Amino acid sequence: MRILFSLFLIGFTSIGLNAQQVAVLQYGGGGDWYSNPTALPNLVKFCNDQLDTTIDEKTETVMASDPELFDYPFIHMTGHGNVFFSQEDAANLRNYLISGGFLHIDDNYGMDEYLRKELVKIFPDVELNEIPADHPIFSNHFKFPQGLPKIHEHDNSRPQAFGITYNGRLVLIYTYESDLGDGWENPEIHNDPEEVRLKALRMGANIVKFAFEN
Numbered sequence: 001m002r003i004l005f006s007l008f009l010i011g012f013t014s015i016g017l018n019a020q021q022v023a024v025l026q027y028g029g030g031g032d033w034y035s036n037p038t039a040l041p042n043l044v045k046f047c048n049d050q051l052d053t054t055i056d057e058k059t060e061t062v063m064a065s066d067p068e069l070f071d072y073p074f075i076h077m078t079g080h081g082n083v084f085f086s087q088e089d090a091a092n093l094r095n096y097l098i099s100g101g102f103l104h105i106d107d108n109y110g111m112d113e114y115l116r117k118e119l120v121k122i123f124p125d126v127e128l129n130e131i132p133a134d135h136p137i138f139s140n141h142f143k144f145p146q147g148l149p150k151i152h153e154h155d156n157s158r159p160q161a162f163g164i165t166y167n168g169r170l171v172l173i174y175t176y177e178s179d180l181g182d183g184w185e186n187p188e189i190h191n192d193p194e195e196v197r198l199k200a201l202r203m204g205a206n207i208v209k210f211a212f213e214n
Contacts, residue, residue, distance in 0.1 A: 022208075023060040023069075025077040025103070029084030033077065034061075035108050039184035040076050046184075046201045047208050051141060055208075064089035069096045074211045075103045078181045080110040083118050090121035097122070097164075097171040102211035105174040106181045109154050115174070123164055128174065131161040137173065137210045142202035149199045151192070152179040169214060173207060180204055 024040055026033050040059045047053045062069050065088045069075065075096075085093065097103060105115065119128055131137065133147030148159040159178035163170050182190050183200020192200075 020054055021056040021058070021060060021072060022074040022076065023062045023072045025075050026061050026063045027077065027079075027083055027085065027089070028064075029082035029114065031079040031081040031083050031111060031114070032108075033079050035080060036078055036181040036185050038186045038189065039078070039181040042186065043184045043201060043204045043208070047205050050202075051205055051209055053208070053212070065092050067092075069093070070099065070101070073101060074208060075101065076181075077103060077105045078108045078111075080108050081114065083111055083114040085118045085121050087121070090118075094122045098166055101171070103172045104207050104211070105172065106179065107174070107176045108179060108181055109152075112176060119164070119172075119174075123166070126164050126166060128162045128164055131163045131170075131173065135161075137161075137170070137206055138203075140206055140209050140213075142206055144203060144206070148175055148178050149203055150178055151183040151196060151200045152190075154179065170210070178203075 022040065022044060024033065041057055044055045044057050044059060048055055048057070060072070062072060062075065064085055069092060093103070107115070116128065131147070133145065138144040138147055148161040150159045154177060157177045160176045162174040162176065164172040180200045180203055183192055183197050184204055187194070187197060
């Protein structure tokens with residue numbers, strides 16, 4: 001993968017060679033990091049079918065403080081409630097992200113107030129900013145001219161994508177009031193119309209493509 005080869009060429013060896021596998025992030029605080037268990041495997045299958053990627057459809061789980069975090073170029077995080085990163089977690093996540101890793105956080109409803117203060121531990125010197133609709137992540141394969149799509153209503157607020165950029169590279173995207181992960185789940189779980197699921201999967205595929213190519 002481009003991300004790994006480019007890091008190798010400039011002398012970084014932090015991200016491991018398990019480049020064709022992605023993982024769910026396990027975190028502390030009591031939040032249900034394990035929610036939406038079918039979401040990431042379904043997204044991987046969609047990417048393999050639609051983008052010709054060759055990602056292992058067996059996804060893994062990795063803890064925020066685990067050195068194995070560096071084995072995965074793409075990490076997905078979700079949940080409904082409390083999030084807590086220890087200083088060890090935050091340091092490991094920061095090193096992972098600045099070494100070439102990518103984190104997608106999807107608020108499954110209710111994690112926003114907890115998450116934001118924890119992200120400050122990872123990047124105390126970088127702001128979390130809204131990503132505009134003309135950013136390449138919304139058009140690199142599937143087109144979303146209005147930006148992040150709305151998948152579930154919740155508070156009827158507009159969907160927003162936020163990001164952290166480090167040294168000119170987007171290393172983290174946080175999708176809020178969209179609930180992409182629910183749209184990735186097996187269709188019988190939320191009974192979403194097929195066009196809604198397709199929007200969610202397409203947006204997820206754009207995120208994966210962006211993470212692997214930048």
